[in-house]
Amino acid sequence: MLNVTTANTGPTGQVIDTTRHRALGTVSRASILELTRAADGGLTIAEISARTGLHPSTARSHLDRLVNAGLLVKARSSGGQPGRPAWRYRTVPEEAPAPAPYRALTAALLDHLARQSRGDARAEAVRAGHNWGRHLAAATPRGKKPVDTAMAVLRGLGFDPDLKQTADGHTEIHLYTCPFLELVSQNPDAICGLHVGVVRGALEQAGAPASDAVLEPFGAPTACVVRLSLPSGATRPV
Known part of the structure; x- marks a missing residue:
């Protein structure tokens, strides 16, 4: 048969x-x-x-x-x-992922953090993202303001960012796309920590003082929100 x-x-x-x-x-x-x-x-x-x-x-x-x-x-x-x-x-939305090299690098980093962080993968991811953000910002044409450089870095990674000012005068970056979404389920705390570290590193590389940027997953109905506590020099032209 x-x-x-x-x-x-x-x-x-x-x-x-x-x-x-x-x-x-x-x-x-x-x-x-x-x-x-x-x-x-x-x-x-x-x-x-x-x-x-x-x-x-x-x-x-x-x-x-x-x-x-x-x-x-x-x-x-x-x-x-x-x-x-x-x-x-x-x-999970239908969206274009980050370029393959970035996804491969991020996946390797998450694997490394899972094995080396001894239970504090988020903190390690923030530090790694900070260094990565500085590196990316150094290779990005400098904007008129530090936050402009950070926005350019995020756009280059595929986050589809949008800069917003809140009613009380604070600055937020809304991320409408997560190009690393396929990796989030591996370690959500670490991947979100990596992202906020990138923002902090990019801002500092562009000339802003240390920022306590905070990432709020699903902070808006259709976006994750990065809330920035920036001095006026980071939002005014340098």
Whole structure:
């Protein structure tokens, strides 16, 4: 008898991603995915539990399965509240990733941090990002203001940044694209720490004093937000 093996393909002839297919194999996970897609700023485990009636532990299990399948991404978002922030989940947008060399470098760095950081991968990632940001800013044409140089670095990495001034006079950078999103699930704290380190390093390389920039994942409905505490010289032409 002749055995013929054919590729698993979907209706359009595309090869089925079996990991994602299995992740959506239950009504609960499919419903969670739809709820998360409908929430611009993403949802926490507590919010998913309240909307579905699932126990928080069950909701967490389903969410982690969707994250592992690449259908959701998670990051910590405090919403300005004190204490350790909860995980917030959102769907993965269709977007262009960072150039392959940057992704490979970042993946290698995350792997190194996981093995060497002794439990404080975020702090190590911030330091590594700081050095990387200085290096990138040094190779970037200097802007009229330090923040302009930082914006150019972020654009070069593919973050689609937008500079905003808040009503109380503070400066924010909204990041509408995460070109390293595929790596976030490996270590969300480390990858977000790496990003804020890049901003701090770029600002300092461009002439701004040390900044305590803070990255708020999902700080806006459609963006992550970098909140800057900059002296006036960093926002005025130099």
